[in-house]
Amino acid sequence: MNIEDLERENNEGIATLPLQERRKFLKMGLAVSGVFLGGSVLSLTSAVHAADQIAPEVDIPTDGQYPYPKHYGMVMRQNRCVGCEKCVEGCKQTNHVPDDHGAYRTAIQSRVTIEDGAEKREFRPVLCNQCNRPPCVRVCPTKATYKDPATGIVVMDYDKCIGCKTCMAACPYNARYFNEEKYAIDKCNFCIDTRLAAGEKETACAAVCPARVRIFGDLKDKTSEIYRLLHTPDTKIWVLRPDTGALPNVFYMNG
Amino acid sequence: MSNNALSAILAESAEPRLATPGMNMATIIFLIITVAGLSCGVLAFIFGHHNIYNNTREMPWGMLISTYAFWAITSTGLCIYAAMSHIFGGTRMGIISNRMVWMSIICIMGAFATIGVEIASPHRMLIYNIISPNPTSNIWWMGTLYGLAVGCMIVEFFGIVTGLAKIALIMGVFGAIAEVLANSCLGGVFATLPARPYWYGAQLPIYFLTSAFLSGAAAAVLFNFLAYKIRGEKMSKAVHLGVKSAGKAMTLVLVLYAVATFWRLISFYVGGSELGRLAADTLISGRLSTNFWLMEVCVGMIIPILLIILSRLENVAMMALAGFLILVGQFVARFDLVAAGQNVPQFLGWDNLPTSFSYVPSIFEFGVIAGSIGVVGFGFLIGERMFGKTFTQKEHH
Structure with missing residues (x-):
């Protein structure tokens, strides 16, 4: 209740x-x-x-708990997703994601469930959860991946990546891939270099989504849509794999 | 120390009797296997690791990681037994401990050769491990400590060969401490990943250390048997007793390891994470079940126990065969651990994902494994040829 x-x-x-x-x-x-x-x-x-x-279902930071000047996150309004994959394409083009060896920064998962005797197809967008306690950052031997101190986004310093792939093994969200062009591990970084640095307010995937499934923003900003959604009473919010204790910043809801 | 003095010491420690055509041929064959095998790994730097090895986004670690772990764990075991004999005495393994120090160095070289061609950019590791270390990273600690351990052991071995007993003893202690800590961090690499329930948990580092004690003792028995076999000589009473001690340790730890394996698997079936249970299923009844039941349990545990009982810890050849089979079982066990930890999809239930991913190592991965065996075989024979007398004489300490 x-x-x-x-x-x-x-x-x-x-x-x-x-x-x-x-x-x-x-x-x-x-x-x-x-x-x-x-x-x-x-x-x-x-x-x-x-x-x-009451043990909260989801750890949503409250005032005084934000360690970064900006604290970026994303809300996925899951039931709006129709699986058009425009987000996947937008991300690939914006971030120059190679096209093979399992390289992608975001994906749409799907499954068929039976509800009231009828088949129901569900779609679920996934990407790096930019965790508050990121296992990938902890395990990296050379600090090649780290939390950006200004935004809380988990970013890569490709030059330092030795390619041990421990971050890939540690990630609970299968969010990392080997980028053959950079010869380093790569991942979603909320378009920090390709869009946010240029003054854009949204990630590529959020900007191209026709159903406005993805709401990107600063969790600290009380005027932002993401703040409003996360703090709307009676809203059921969940995260993926909460059991891993990674404290993700990508939240799921219907609406 | 002048060059002449060093030459004299080396001449004193060498075993010229072993410079037979057969031995030379065996040494050259191992060298060829080393070069050919590791060349497969070098190809990865030319054609791309992602093109040469069969690892995927979902299963980033494969047989090269498990083989690295196997050699590193064996090295730790050999080093610990040698150090305990050197420091405390009291065990009869003292007389075979010099050989154990050498083989510990050789095994870690086999491990380094494997990981060196597994990591995509080892040149960056050499730089950024030093100028950008991450103290929370188990991988960083593991690499650093194994590096430190091998440095200490090389100095220790130099001390053993040259008769600098004090240096050998001190460096032996530091080397053993570094090896134990490195082994613990190696276990920690897997044990501290909550994303992989099959690995996650406090038991795994202890399990790795238990494996080290098992593999180390098995390797000690096997390599000592082989050393006398290639000489065509019977072991002296003292060496026989030393090998028997190693055999006893091997038996005891095999029982401990079997118990730990049993409870480790049982724990996945009494609750906890569904992903962990499905991973255990792949060993019990899934795609790794032949590996597990045939290679890990029968070849790696049951047959060795029977051989040990039949040998009554007297028949060295039988004990050596048991040791060899234990090492085979341990090799497969490392592979199964690495594979089972990753082969259950993290997002099971979506995208029609299979219950477990398939991973079959590529021919190049098998090539690298052969290369690492070549390193250890070559190292063993060269050691016997160059330092054979040091290995068989009474202890320096």
């Missing part, structure tokens, strides 16, 4: 609970807190305090 919904609910108290339920509840409180009646349990605390106790 959403916190705001929870706040609007009237507290029913415990008077209507059967005796057995109360006993069970007290035992649980004892077990959880280790102190008789000392532990606070979600249903009896105010919703504001409860927020601390």
Whole structure:
């Protein structure tokens, strides 16, 4: 349940609970807190305090948690994607991505699921998640890949790349590839060199998307669309492979 | 030390008896295998690593990485046993420890030869490992520590040959510490990647160290057996006891390794990540199952245990065969570990991806592996020829 919904609910108290339920509840409180009646349990605390106790599905940074002057991220409005792959093409052209050996910076995945007895085709755009705790950056022996201190984007210094491919093995998102022209590992960098440096406000993939699936922007900027989307109440937001602890900056939602 | 004195020392340590036509031929064959095999790797720099090796975006690491790990792990094991014998005494392996130091150096050379042609731009590594080090990178620590270890061991070996016992002892200690830490970082390279549940976890570095103790003991038994075989000589009582000690260590660690392998695989079936379980499936019943059941379990564990029991730790030839089979099993085990960690797609369920990716090494990859075996075979024979007397005489310390 959403916190705001929870706040609007009237507290029913415990008077209507059967005796057995109360006993069970007290035992649980004892077990959880280790102190008789000392532990606070979600249903009896105010919703504001409860927020601390609900494990958030997604780590969205809040004020004071942004380590970079700008903190770029992307929202994928997944159900809008029709799999036209204009983003893939736009990225290839803008960033001169070679055409073979599995080279791509962004891709559209698809799958067919059965919903209410009918086949349903889903599309999902993927790219580098520009993680806050990027495994690729940690493992690189020569700091050839690093978080850009101004934007938080994970970038490459091709001259330093020894081609050990540890970053490829470490990436939870299969976001890295061997660039045969640069003879180094390459990846999506939110068009930092090809568009952002020229004053553009969007990445190539976001700019060409006809369905406005991809919303790129500064997570810190309260006036930005990405901020509005991520902080809209009642919005279900998810990230890919949260279990890896990489804290990605690409968020998924429907809408 | 003058050139004359050095020549005299080298003459004293050499084993001219081994300069037979057969030995010369074997040495030349290993040299040819080395040159031909590593030439496959050199081709990668001409035609592109991505064109020569069968690695992909989804499976960036392959048999060259696993072979590197195999030789590096074996080197660590040999170095540890040698250092323990030198420092603490108390084991009968002291008498064979000089040979173990040499073979530890040779095995790490086999590892370096493999990784040297696997990495796309080793020239950048030489520069940026030094001027742009990343202290959070396991790869950086591993490379640096193995480099340090081989430097220490070369000085140690120089000390052994020239009779500078104190230098040999001190450098031996530093070399062994560096090898253990490097081995631990090698395990850490895989163990600290949450993206790959089959590798991720605290057990793996210990598993690597256990493998080092196993491969090191197996290599010690095998190379000592071969050393006496090529001489056509019976082992002295003391050497026999030394090899027997190595055989005992090999047996004990084989049991530990089997237990660790068992629980490692069981852990994937009692919960945890689905990707980890699917990776374990590839070994138990999937595309790596022949490798696992036939090569890792039967050839690498069960048959060696039976041979050891039959040998009663007395029959060196049988123990040496067990050691050889253990090394074969370990070689395949490294391959399976590297492959299984990557062959389950990270985005399984999308794009009709298979449950596991196929990876078959290219002919060039097999060539490089042959080259690394050539390095070790050539190094072994050259060592016996040039330092044979140092290997067979009583310890310096």
